[in-house]
Amino acid sequence: MSLLQLDKVTKTFGGLKAVDNVSCTVERGSIVGLIGPNGAGKTTIFNLITGNYRPDQGDIRFEERSVIKLPTHLIVALGIARTFQTIRLFQKLSALENVLAGCHCRMHAGALAAMARLPFQRREERKALELALGELRFVGLGQQADQMAANLSYGNQRLLEIARALATQPRLIILDEPAGGMNDQETAALVELIRSIRDRGVTVLLIEHDMSLVMKVCEQIVVVEYGSKIAEGDPAAIKQNPRVIEAYLGTDEE
Amino acid sequence: MLLKLENLHVKYGNVEALHGISLGVGEGEIVTILGANGAGKSTTLMAISGLVKVSEGSILSRNAPLHTLKAHEVVRHGIAQSPEGRRVFGTLTVNENLTLGAFTATDTGRIQKTLAWIYTLFPRLQERCEQMAGTLSGGEQQMLAIGRALMAAPRILLLDEPSLGLAPILVKTIFETIREINRAGVTVVLVEQNARAALKLAHRGYVMEVGRIVLEDTAEALLSNPEVRNAYLGGQAA
Amino acid sequence: MEQFFQQLTNGLAVGGIYALIALGYTMVYGVLKLINFAHGDLFTIGAYLGLTLLTSLGLADRLGPLGAVLLLAVMVMGLVAIIGAMLERIAYRPLRESPRLSAVVSALGASIFFQNAVMLIYGARFRVYPHDILPKIAVNIFGLQIPLIRILMLLTSVLLMVALYLFIQRTKIGTAIRAAAIDQGAARLMGIDVDKVIMIVFLIGPSLGGAAGLMVGLYYGQINFTMGWVYGLKAFTAAILGGIGNIPGAMVGGILLGVIEALGAAYISIAWKDAIAFCVLILILIVRPTGLLGERVAEKV
C-alpha cells in the first residue's frame, strides 16, 4: 500500500478554495515533487498533511491511518517530519540543540527523571546527543554543531532544518523549498543529500521552485494550479505536458 | 535613465537576498523582471519603494538618490507600487482605498481627473466604489491595487505579480490594461512569473536567479531564448 | 425599578469613561499591535493634572463652573497628549523592530514609572477634588432624579466619541490611521508617513484618557495614584469585549462593561464588583478572543 494517501482533500480560507479536491499518493521509498505556480496551494497541502491545518473535506492517510484529526506532534511521532518554507529554526540555539529538538519525540524522560537524573535519563540523553551529531554530520554540518543557528548561511540553515527533521526518525520527510536561497554548488549537493535520504529508507516529498532540481531528483511529480491537481507523472512526461507548460510560462493565445 | 539601480545589495538579517543588482529603466518603457520564486524580484521592487533597507549600492531616479529615502518619501518622487498579494485595505471601501492612493497629492482637480481615468480603465471599480475592498473578487482587488497606485499619478508604476492567483481570462484583461496605462505615458516595471505574457507586453526584460541578474535582453529575444524556458522548467531540458 | 434605572444610568456614565480609555488602547493596538500598559496611568495623570490646574489657577472664580471645566478639559487633554507622544517616542519607537513582547515589557515599565512618579509627586494617599465646581443638582427625567454631573459625563463622552468617529471616518488623516492599522507596509506605499500616524494616535488616545481622568475626578471627587491600573484593566477589557483594534467596538464594549458592572454590583454582590470585569475579560479571551465586533483572522504558518 502507499505510504501516504490524500483523498479528495479540500481546504477553504474565507471563501477561497486554497486546496480543491486533491487526491494523490506517495509510494514508499520514492522521491515525489509537488510543483505549481506561486499561490497554487502547495504549502497548504503540506500544512494539511502535518496537521497545521484541518481539511474541510477529504481524508489523509499515512500508513493506512487517518491523520487529519491528530495534533502535529503526534503526526511527527507517527513518522512524518517536515521543513518550513520560511526557515523556522530556533535561531538563538546551537545547531546541535536544534537537532536535539527532533530527537525529543523519541525520548521519554520527564521533569522528575531530569531532576533526579536517573540512570535511564542519562543514557537517553547521551544516545540523543550521538544521534543528533550523526544527523548533523549526515547533512554536512558536523563542524558547525556549536554554532548558533542564526549565524549559519542560508543554505546551511536549510540543511540544519533537514537534520532536525531527520532526527525525528521519520518514514516520510516533507521538504518545503529546500533549495530556496541556495547557490548552485549547494543545490547540487542537495540533490545528493535528497538521494541519500531516500537510500536510508525515508520517503521524500518536496516542494521546489528550482525546476532543474525537481527534474533531476524526483521520480514522480504532482502539479497543482489554483488549488487543483492538473497533472501527475514522471519528469519527462511532466515537461512535455502542455497544461504544465501553460501554467508555468503562461498562455500562448492572444 | 528614469530609474537606475546600481550594484544593489539587500540583506535580511545575516542573509543577503540581493547580491548586486544593476538595471535601468528608460522613460516610457515597460520592463519586466522574471525569475523563479525566491529569486529576489519582489525584494528588488521593495528596495526601490524603500520598504526594505539597501545595504550597498544605489537607486537613482533622474539622478536623485532614492535609496536614502523613507518609503513615504519615495512616493513623492513619482514612484508607486502595486505590491505582491495586492494588499488592498480590506476593511476600507474601494473609494477610500483609491483616495489613499492619492495621499501625497494636493491638487483636488487633478485627483478627480485621475480618478475618472481609473474608472474608465476599470469600470468595475466605479460600480463597487462603496463596497469594502475585502469583499471584492481577486481580479477586482488586483484592479483596485493598480488603480490605487495610479492615483498617485506616478511616472513609474511598479507592478508585482499582477496575475497572481487570477484566472487566465482576467490575466489577459489586466495585461491589456497595463499596456493602456503605459500608452498614457506611465513607465512600468513589471515583476511576473507568467513569463510569456509578460514578455509579450514588455519592451525589455531581465531574468533573475538567486539574487542575481543572469539575463538581460529585449523582450523579443528573451521570448525565443531557450534559457528562459530552462529557468522555469529546469535545465538541460529539451 | 427605581434602583435599576439609577444603576443603569450610573453604568452608562461609568461605561462612557471606560469607553474613552478603551479607545486609547484600541487605537494603539490597531497601529502597533501593542497593549499600551501605560495608558491607564496616562488617565491617572489626567486626573492629577486636572486637580493641580483646578486648585492652582482658580479658574472657577474667573470663568464660572462650566467655562472652568471646559478650559480645564482642553488643557488636561493637551498636556496628557504631549506626555503620550513623548512616551511613544522614548519607550516604544526604539522597539519598533524588536519582538512584540519587548515592547509589551517596555509598556509595563513605563506604567510602573508613571504610577510611582505620580505617587512621589502627589503622595500615596487619596487626593480630594474641590467639590464645589459643578453644582450638585439632580435633573428629573421621567420621574427619576438623576444627578446633573452624571448626565454631563455621559454627554461629554458621547460627544468626544462622535468627534473621534467623524475624524477617523471622514478625514484624510483618519483614513490614513485606519489604513496603517490594516497594513503598515501598504500604507507606506501610499506615501503615508506611518511614524507620523503613530504619533497622532499617541496624541489622540492619551488625550481621551486624560479627559476620562478629569471626569472621574469630578464625578467621584477623589483620586489615587493606583486607580489607573483598575480603570486601565477594565477599559482594556472593554476594548477586548468590543474587539481590540476596532474603534466602534471600544465604544460599545466600554458602555456595555459599565452597565454590566453596575448591574452586577447591584444585583449580585458589590464586594465582587471588580472581579466581574476580570471574569468577563477571561471569558471573552477564552471563548471569543476577537470580541463582539472583531473579525476572525487565521494565523499563518
Place this chain on the structure above:
Amino acid sequence: MKTRRSLIYVLICGILVVLPVFLNAYWVDVLNNVGLYAILALSLNVILGYAGMFHMGHAAFYAIGAYTTAILNTTYHIPVLWLMPLSGLVAGFFALIVARPIIHLRGDYLLIVTIGMVEIVRIALINNVFGITGGANGIFGIARPEFFGFRIRQPHEFFYLIWAFMAVTIYLFHRLENSRFGRALTYLREDDVAAEGSGVNTAHYKLAAFVIGAFWAGMVGTLYAAKMTIIAPESFNFWESVVLFMIVLLGGSGSIPGVILGAFLVVGLPEIFREFATARMMIFGAAMVAMMIFRTEGILPPQPRKYPPVGELLADEAKP
C-alpha cells in the same frame, strides 16, 4: 575550569553559611526576603524564562500555597513543614485547572489574563471565600516550623531554612534546565510552531511549566506563612507579581544566576539605599524600559547549554 567553578560555588556557600554571624537581625531578615523572592522568581522563571510565557499572576499560586498552609495549620495543627509539599500540590492543582484554557493565548493576552487571575484570587480571599480565608484581615497564629524538634523562630534560623531550600531549588532547576524537559520549554519559547513541528507536545509542556512553577511557588508560600505567622490578601496583590516579573526580566530571563542577582537588585538594593527606597519602583520602571531598548536579555542572560565537546563524542564512537 570545572574545578574553578566548583571552588566558586563552595566559596559562595561558605560565605552564606557564616554571613548571619556578622549581621544583625535586621539585615538577616533582609536576606531572608531576598531569598524568598529569589526562590519565587526562580519558580516564575520556569514559566516566564524557560517557556517564554508572559505570566504575571504568580502571586496567585504563592497565595494559594500560603493560605493552604495557614488554614491547615491553624485548624488541624499539622506541622508547618509537613504542609510544604501539600501546599505545593494544591497550588499546582490550581494551576493545572486555570492554566489549561489560557495557555494557548498569545503572549500579551496571556499577560492580561494572568493579571485578571491574580486579582480574582485576591478579591476571593478578601471576600472570605468558602468562609475559610478570614477575609481582609487574613489568618493569624500560624505555627513556627519545627525541624527535628528544633523550633525555628529567629531570623538567622530562618535564614538557614530559606537558603537551604534555595540551594535545593537551584540544584534541581539546574538539572531541569539541562534536560529534555528544559530544552522542550526553550524550543517552544523560541518558536512554538517549529517546536510542535519537530514533535514537541507544546500544549503539554506549557501546562507542565505552569504546574511546576506553581508547585514551587506554593511551597514558598508555606515558608512565607511560617515566617510571618500572619498572612493577609494584601500580601499577594498584583504588585507582588510585578516585582517577581521584574526580578526575572532585569536579572536575566531563563538564567538562574541572573534571577538571583535580580532578586538582590530589586529586593535587597533598596534596603541599602534607604532614601532611594521610595523611588525604587519608579527607577525600576524606567530600568525596564531602558533594558528592553538596550539590553533585552537582562543583566546576566542565560549561557548556552553545555554538551560534551563534539570531538570527545566522536572519539568515543570510534572506540566501541
